[in-house]
Amino acid sequence: MSDLLExxxxxxxxxxxxxxxxxxxxxxxxxxxxxxxxxxxxxVRLPEISRATVYNTLxxxxxxxxxxxxxxxxxxxxxxxxxxxxxxxxxxxxxxAIKDVHPGGNPLADLPDSERFGFTxxxxxxxxxxxxxxxxxx
Amino acid sequence: MSDLLExxxxxxxxxxxxxxxxxxxxxxxxxxxxxxxxxxxxxVRLPEISRATVYNTLxxxxxxxxxxxxxxxxxxxxxxxxxxxxxxxxxxxxxxAIKDVHPGGNPLADLPDSERFGFTxxxxxxxxxxxxxxxxxx
DNA sequence: ATCCTACACTAGACAATGTCTAAGTCAAGT
DNA sequence: ACTTGACTTAGACATTGTCTAGTGTAGGAT
Numbered sequence: 001m002s003d004l005l006e007x008x009x010x011x012x013x014x015x016x017x018x019x020x021x022x023x024x025x026x027x028x029x030x031x032x033x034x035x036x037x038x039x040x041x042x043x044v045r046l047p048e049i050s051r052a053t054v055y056n057t058l059x060x061x062x063x064x065x066x067x068x069x070x071x072x073x074x075x076x077x078x079x080x081x082x083x084x085x086x087x088x089x090x091x092x093x094x095x096x097a098i099k100d101v102h103p104g105g106n107p108l109a110d111l112p113d114s115e116r117f118g119f120t121x122x123x124x125x126x127x128x129x130x131x132x133x134x135x136x137x138x
Numbered sequence: 139m140s141d142l143l144e145x146x147x148x149x150x151x152x153x154x155x156x157x158x159x160x161x162x163x164x165x166x167x168x169x170x171x172x173x174x175x176x177x178x179x180x181x182v183r184l185p186e187i188s189r190a191t192v193y194n195t196l197x198x199x200x201x202x203x204x205x206x207x208x209x210x211x212x213x214x215x216x217x218x219x220x221x222x223x224x225x226x227x228x229x230x231x232x233x234x235a236i237k238d239v240h241p242g243g244n245p246l247a248d249l250p251d252s253e254r255f256g257f258t259x260x261x262x263x264x265x266x267x268x269x270x271x272x273x274x275x276x
Numbered sequence: 277a278t279c280c281t282a283c284a285c286t287a288g289a290c291a292a293t294g295t296c297t298a299a300g301t302c303a304a305g306t
Numbered sequence: 307a308c309t310t311g312a313c314t315t316a317g318a319c320a321t322t323g324t325c326t327a328g329t330g331t332a333g334g335a336t
Contacts, residue, residue, distance in 0.1 A: 014303055014312060036293080050315045055294065071209055076293060090249075090257055099255050105248035107264055110241040111228075117237050119228055121268035126245055130259035152283060152332055174322075188286045193323065214322060
């Protein structure tokens, strides 16, 4: 999305072919890719792109708040391009598939001061776990 | 806790020095240790215990439902001996400290059928993120 | 008490993911 | 077009976790 590239250029990002490709891969499919999956797709368009650059670029996008890191399991981190609409995740315990969900309720309000231990709480992450229709059928 | 060891023996667990030590380490401090931290503490009591055994034993305890795996960040998994009382976690974004919390509300009920994508949803995990008093002071 | 055997343990190789470095490359301001 | 510092590359390295082949042992059978 050129929106994204514009925003980044506005923040002083030097625009390179590598960064463009990574941003395009993330925006192209609205799924939750691992860093290596991003790399695999990026290599198709730009064969000489290195793993380190993909990791660096993903890290920068996360710092800039354009992409979210999702650590649903112990495996690889996943990257969620849908950073501008708050949402939570539904994860299949068998195959690891991830869906974005928008539950009602306000978990932040559900944590009383007495349970905050002096922390400054800024964010809540809700992960629903279950079995997806595909895995349930198998 | 001998309770734990009794329960496990009742389930056909062969009792060994290694398993006893791992169970004792977990029950000894109610903090959320990584596998390597468990190993480090276990080695103090039983110098020849191997990394593989610690990983195996932790995995078994998780399968048996005696210990919970917590994947709050991208780093190592942590193990939570407090498996029998449902609770959620409050994590410091700076130092990674974890506290058990017991928020009100019922997030499972907050996820409408229309947002379940045919999944059989069995569990919710809520992670609050913030900055702990120590890190805020620094 | 001793023996047997399946289960458990060990050391270390291997795998997966992520980080770092030194040297070369290039975007973009002048 | 030149220059410069930010960017990229290849690959070594680090961390976390898994697997295997060989050895040891808990606990039931004798």
